[in-house]
Amino acid sequence: MHVSEGVLSGPVLMGAAVLAAGGVALGLRSLDYNRLARAGVLSAAFFVASLVHFPVGPGSAHLLLNGLLGALLGWGAFPAIAVALALQTLLFQFGGLTTLGVNILIMALPAVLTGALVRRGPGGASGLKRRAFFCGALAVGLSAALFALVLMLSSSQFRGAAMLVVAANLPLMFIEGFFTATCVAFLHRVQPELLPARKDR
Amino acid sequence: MIEPLPIRTSAFVGALDPRARVLAAVLFSVTVALLDRPDALGLALIVSVLSLVWGRLALRPVLRRLMLVNGFNLFLWIILPLSAGGELLLVDSAMPLSLDGLRMALGISLKSNSILIFLQVFLLSLPLSTLGEALYRLAVPEKLILLLLLTYRYIFVFDVEFRRLMRSARVRGFEPGTNLHSYRTFGYLVGMLLVRAFGRAERVRFAMELRGFSGRFHQIIEFRPGLSDGLFLAAVTAIALGLGVLQWI
Incomplete structure (x- = not known):
């Protein structure tokens, strides 16, 4: 889910870039050098996993992984996603330079918001699984909603395209949620110290 | 497989100071992103294609890298004329097309291609460690x-x-x-x-x-900005200003 180069209006691009820069600055402050290595690893995993296409009915889709990233890194998801998207621009021309800000915002803001979900709520292995499901699903849903929002803010002519984006992402929410739940449950069993500690209330 | 950077360019582009190339890429991208008149955007695309010739990039990989964005542009060419509204072409036919929608699809296609071509010539031709420095x-x-x-x-x-x-x-x-x-x-x-x-x-x-890592990779290559870098930046600035003038007067 990338906003393509050339689509959005100047004010929307600039506003989003300012917000994204703020998020990245906040995120960088939360990463010391020890956690930086971990963030680098995660953003690389985010990059690689987004290349993995899996079948959905007749077509195919790829994982976003932003909910998972938010769960593992908190605000650190902002710089991690920023770097991964910058590399996607350089290596594959997904998005461009001027859309970098808005693309960071679309992916990272839902990551931070839903990542916070994994840290609170019902405990136990099944509780964790449920929380992770909502984290992954909501992250995709929010990203699609933000994508539609920036399209509509840019030009009212994009209404049709915006609706299509949201509709196309609805089934992906379920898949991403299920995927995130499995992945988090796996990490919980194999290497629980990778997951953030749960905050009670 | 993911191809590592840099892509090959002419010695001319390769000799430019990396900082000048980064600044030029940012300046050009931001300027073009703000344009919306078809003539200004057409000119921007011409500038990009000329830089492509100057940089002597292999054409086939350039086109391959543009495929993704043009796939999305194609989607816009289909959806915008049908959904944008406003003045209509072919009003009496079964499928009236929106003139504004067509204009918008054209503008977006010109814009995205010119920005992404320019980036390929000047930014993708840097090794990532040099870009970092x-x-x-x-x-x-x-x-x-x-x-x-x-x-x-x-x-x-x-x-x-x-x-x-x-x-x-x-x-x-x-x-x-x-x-x-x-x-x-x-x-x-x-x-x-x-x-x-x-x-x-x-x-x-x-x-x-x-091994004593303290948070920074050190670069061995020295940056030596010269006259050609100054001229290059001046040229890109002049182009950006010219495009701006074409857009806003």
Whole structure:
């Protein structure tokens, strides 16, 4: 889910870039050098996993992984996603330079918001699984909603395209949620110290 | 497979100071992103194509890299004329097309292609370590650059690792389909990738600290800005100003 180069209006691009820069600055402050290595690893995993296409009915889709990233890194998801998207621009021309800000915002803001979900709520292995499901699903849903929002803010002519984006992402929410739940449950069993500690209330 | 940077360019472009190239790419991208008149955008595309000739990029890979964005542009060419409204073409036919929608699709196509071509010539022709150093000297936060360089390094490692995991799943009879079993398997595969990745990150961190790493990769190449860099930046600035004038008067 990338906003393509050339689509959005100047004010929307600039506003989003300012917000994204703020998020990245906040995120960088939360990463010391020890956690930086971990963030680098995660953003690389985010990059690689987004290349993995899996079948959905007749077509195919790829994982976003932003909910998972938010769960593992908190605000650190902002710089991690920023770097991964910058590399996607350089290596594959997904998005461009001027859309970098808005693309960071679309992916990272839902990551931070839903990542916070994994840290609170019902405990136990099944509780964790449920929380992770909502984290992954909501992250995709929010990203699609933000994508539609920036399209509509840019030009009212994009209404049709915006609706299509949201509709196309609805089934992906379920898949991403299920995927995130499995992945988090796996990490919980194999290497629980990778997951953030749960905050009670 | 992911192709590592840089892509090959002419010696001319290669000799330009990396900082000048980064600044030029930013200046050109931002200016063109703000244009919306078709004539100004057409001119921007011409500038990009000329720089492509100047940089002597291999044409086929350039077009391949533009395929993704033009796939999306094609989607816009289909959806915008049907949904944008406003003044209509072919009013009496079964499928009236919106003139505004067509104009918009054209503008977006010109804009995206000219920006992405320009980036290929000047930004993608830098090795990533050099780009990191250039960004560092342009006052981008050090931690962010370190993160960029680490991520770049790991991308290739994980790409290979994930292919390996996927292959071993296939060998065991895994056939991805539209079912929960497949999605669960992908969850386990990515989980395993993360577990291995973290293990590797820890080992690399220890090894780097042991060798006295203090948070910065040092660049051995010296940057020597010269007259040609000044001329190049002046030319790009003049082009950006010219495009701006064409747009707003």
